[in-house]
Amino acid sequence: MKATVSLAALRRHVVAWQGFATRFRRASEEDVVACVRRLSCVQLDSIATVGRSHVLVLASRAGAVEDGVVSRLLARGRLFEYWAHEACLVAIEDWPLLQHRMRERRTHHWWGPVIDSNPALAARILDEVRERGPLASRHFEGRGGGGMWRLKPAKQMLDALWTAGELVVCGRQGFQRLYDLPQRVLPPSVLAAPVLDADEVLRTLVARAVLARGALTARGIVDHYRLRGGIAKIAAHLAAVCRSGELRELAVSDGGPPVYVPAACDPGAAAESTGGVLLSPFENLLWDRDFTRRLFGFDHLIEVYKKEHHRVYGYYVLPFLFGDRLVGRLDLKARRDDGVLCVNALHLEPGVRRRELLEASLQRALARLARTLGLASVEDRAKRR
Numbered sequence: 001m002k003a004t005v006s007l008a009a010l011r012r013h014v015v016a017w018q019g020f021a022t023r024f025r026r027a028s029e030e031d032v033v034a035c036v037r038r039l040s041c042v043q044l045d046s047i048a049t050v051g052r053s054h055v056l057v058l059a060s061r062a063g064a065v066e067d068g069v070v071s072r073l074l075a076r077g078r079l080f081e082y083w084a085h086e087a088c089l090v091a092i093e094d095w096p097l098l099q100h101r102m103r104e105r106r107t108h109h110w111w112g113p114v115i116d117s118n119p120a121l122a123a124r125i126l127d128e129v130r131e132r133g134p135l136a137s138r139h140f141e142g143r144g145g146g147g148m149w150r151l152k153p154a155k156q157m158l159d160a161l162w163t164a165g166e167l168v169v170c171g172r173q174g175f176q177r178l179y180d181l182p183q184r185v186l187p188p189s190v191l192a193a194p195v196l197d198a199d200e201v202l203r204t205l206v207a208r209a210v211l212a213r214g215a216l217t218a219r220g221i222v223d224h225y226r227l228r229g230g231i232a233k234i235a236a237h238l239a240a241v242c243r244s245g246e247l248r249e250l251a252v253s254d255g256g257p258p259v260y261v262p263a264a265c266d267p268g269a270a271a272e273s274t275g276g277v278l279l280s281p282f283e284n285l286l287w288d289r290d291f292t293r294r295l296f297g298f299d300h301l302i303e304v305y306k307k308e309h310h311r312v313y314g315y316y317v318l319p320f321l322f323g324d325r326l327v328g329r330l331d332l333k334a335r336r337d338d339g340v341l342c343v344n345a346l347h348l349e350p351g352v353r354r355r356e357l358l359e360a361s362l363q364r365a366l367a368r369l370a371r372t373l374g375l376a377s378v379e380d381r382a383k384r385r
Contacts, residue, residue, distance in 0.1 A: 015324040027058060077187050085287060125140070138176065217259055316332060320365065342381070
């Protein structure tokens, strides 16, 4: 008979597992690598209304990330960018785990078999990168029609070659990728690693997802790495990982789907978290929207892609984690020209209590976020709702 964990204990465990920091600190390069490794992958996003999402996610745990650190780690082959949950930062030792995906997506790219349909362009781009060093799409001629699906041919090919593992991202200028050859960036040990068996890859990714998040349902495991084939595809591998003693299955007192946790942990022993943290909209903790609703009673919405009149909470909204509860949402904007973090709106969740403690914690979290982003002050004009 499966052991049962209460929903409250599971929530405390999941929050504690993330290692959120509630005091300001600065992250070293080693801190950044360790954080990415612990999380398994950190999502990238181009929107900079407050700060780049990966910076917010890393800062909420490891500390403020100095400008240029991530690009240096990419250039040194300590991290790499690839499709994990979405486009993500990934620890370099996980390169072999994603090589099957690279081979598959060579012929199943967004725009079809881009490389095989235009081998002359692929060869020319690889030759230019080989001869000239790291290049971005702007270094190649051509024009597109605008939008993601009508990129200029060279940009499409660069993306296809990167997706196939024939190029790697060795840094960014602004938010534009710089591409280079894998053999000039990745460690020789990674390049020489044997090709892993597909079943071994799936078992490892299943375990890695749970170790990164602390607890996940089978559906959440699939979503963590966007594994094709759904729950049916991973079911046998999940059972095998549980039999091997890496993970164990727990029933939950709410009667919902069981969760999988690292075998060595005791979710019932997690201490209650204290303090408050502002979370990126693309925060790992929030990836599984159904699980977030189940654990926290919080319906996580990302509204940046909606038209203004369809938004409920605002453009770039950061959930506020207070203790082990998601208690509110803040529509924020970094005004870098005058060094101000502006609070446009604050929406508290229904039934939120301990308002005075929450308010003090929120002000500390805002001040910490402003300092993390290199902003001098916070301008809070939001009404408390």
